[in-house]
Amino acid sequence: MLIDFFYHLRAHKLPVSVQEYLTLLNALRHDLMSPTLDDFYFLARTALVKDEALYDRYDQAFGAYYKGIEAALPAGKDIPMDWLIKQFERTLTAEQKAAIEKHGWDKLMEMFRQRLEEQKERHAGGNRWIGTGGTSPFGNGGYHPEGIRVGGESAGHRSAVKVWDMRQFRDYDDRLELGTRNFKVALRRLRRFARAGAELELDLDDTIASTARNAGHLDLRLVPERHNTVKVLMLLDVGGSMDDHITRVEELFSAARSEFRNLDVYYFHNCPYDSLWQSARRRSTERFDTWDILRKYNADWRLIIVGDATMSPYEILQPGGSVEYANKEAGAVWMQRLLEAWPKAAWLNPEPTASWNYRQSIALLRDIMHDRMYPVTVAGLEQAMRTLSK
Numbered sequence: 001m002l003i004d005f006f007y008h009l010r011a012h013k014l015p016v017s018v019q020e021y022l023t024l025l026n027a028l029r030h031d032l033m034s035p036t037l038d039d040f041y042f043l044a045r046t047a048l049v050k051d052e053a054l055y056d057r058y059d060q061a062f063g064a065y066y067k068g069i070e071a072a073l074p075a076g077k078d079i080p081m082d083w084l085i086k087q088f089e090r091t092l093t094a095e096q097k098a099a100i101e102k103h104g105w106d107k108l109m110e111m112f113r114q115r116l117e118e119q120k121e122r123h124a125g126g127n128r129w130i131g132t133g134g135t136s137p138f139g140n141g142g143y144h145p146e147g148i149r150v151g152g153e154s155a156g157h158r159s160a161v162k163v164w165d166m167r168q169f170r171d172y173d174d175r176l177e178l179g180t181r182n183f184k185v186a187l188r189r190l191r192r193f194a195r196a197g198a199e200l201e202l203d204l205d206d207t208i209a210s211t212a213r214n215a216g217h218l219d220l221r222l223v224p225e226r227h228n229t230v231k232v233l234m235l236l237d238v239g240g241s242m243d244d245h246i247t248r249v250e251e252l253f254s255a256a257r258s259e260f261r262n263l264d265v266y267y268f269h270n271c272p273y274d275s276l277w278q279s280a281r282r283r284s285t286e287r288f289d290t291w292d293i294l295r296k297y298n299a300d301w302r303l304i305i306v307g308d309a310t311m312s313p314y315e316i317l318q319p320g321g322s323v324e325y326a327n328k329e330a331g332a333v334w335m336q337r338l339l340e341a342w343p344k345a346a347w348l349n350p351e352p353t354a355s356w357n358y359r360q361s362i363a364l365l366r367d368i369m370h371d372r373m374y375p376v377t378v379a380g381l382e383q384a385m386r387t388l389s390k
Helices: 003-011 018-029 038-049 052-072 081-090 092-098 105-119 181-190 204-213 240-259 290-296 330-339 351-358 358-366 378-389
Strands: 138-140 148-150 162-165 193-202 222-228 231-237 262-268 275-277 286-289 302-306 346-351 371-374
Touching: 003 052, 018 038, 092 371, 148 302, 231 240, 240 262, 240 302, 262 378, 275 290, 290 330, 302 330, 302 378, 330 358, 346 351, 346 378, 351 358, 358 371, 371 378
Parallel strands: 138 148, 148 162, 231 262, 231 302, 302 346, 346 371
Antiparallel strands: 193 222, 262 275, 275 286
16 A cells, blocks of 8 residues: 555655655554545645655655556546636737736836725636736736736646735755755855864874884874964845745855855845744744844855845835735835845856846845856856855
């Protein structure tokens, strides 16, 4: 029973033991869960995965296993609603999209408040109410150049200035090894070595000289190990448009974990504001006040921000402009505070440099960073490390 599921997880490099597999079978025999896919997902994860850092890898393996089962089932006859929504979206021409009016921040917020008070039923395909499809600035699945997405999945335009939904992000996997070698070589430009701590390493030259002075009697000489003393604070953008760059950022993250002994990592979404987090699964309950982080790390630390800088300009310039909540101070204010606290800072952008000139938000953040924004390539990393090492 479920033996193929066990081997599937092992094939995805999850260290699942036979004893853990037997524990899962025993739990199933005792009816500890209702017969639903969600409950089985959580039960299997509890029994088989003992390290939170492996949760993302488990999610990917579980999803692949479920899709394999789903593909083997006979096709149904129901037409999914999202197919109809996508079909409506495709009927909009480029001219029709260009003709849709942008309302601006203040008017958009006021219109949204009015719609919430007035609307009494579901709507689809219109241009006014909160609904699905259509060209209304409120809802999901349609098109508007500057709107508020309410529930549902993004239609792929990434033009929402606010998102009213419980969004689920995931941490980057810092155990990825394949493809990180070139990143490691580039990051080594920032290393600064010093000997500190207990004397654990053999000093061969001094041992030979001391033994010779001691008439040939062995006289071992030890020195402290050499350690990389550079301290790096890394802020990682996660979720939204950053999902397109997960593989590259995980390679960079893994390389940084390997190269920097003193590395602390926090997450943010789109732009840093008044709080950050270290675990996506606990970001709603365990957040760190940015003021506390500013006080915790002194100016000896180097700041590396990793993000695609692709967002609504309101998220940088406008109080309350965050796509997720009503921030009291603009993102630009917090960016200035970060740079004042850590003058040695660089922004690494995984977006292709050819698109930088077409994103207003990238231009704004490059200006705030005083042009210290570099692509996530080997050459870009080398430039960034040279900047940080000065």
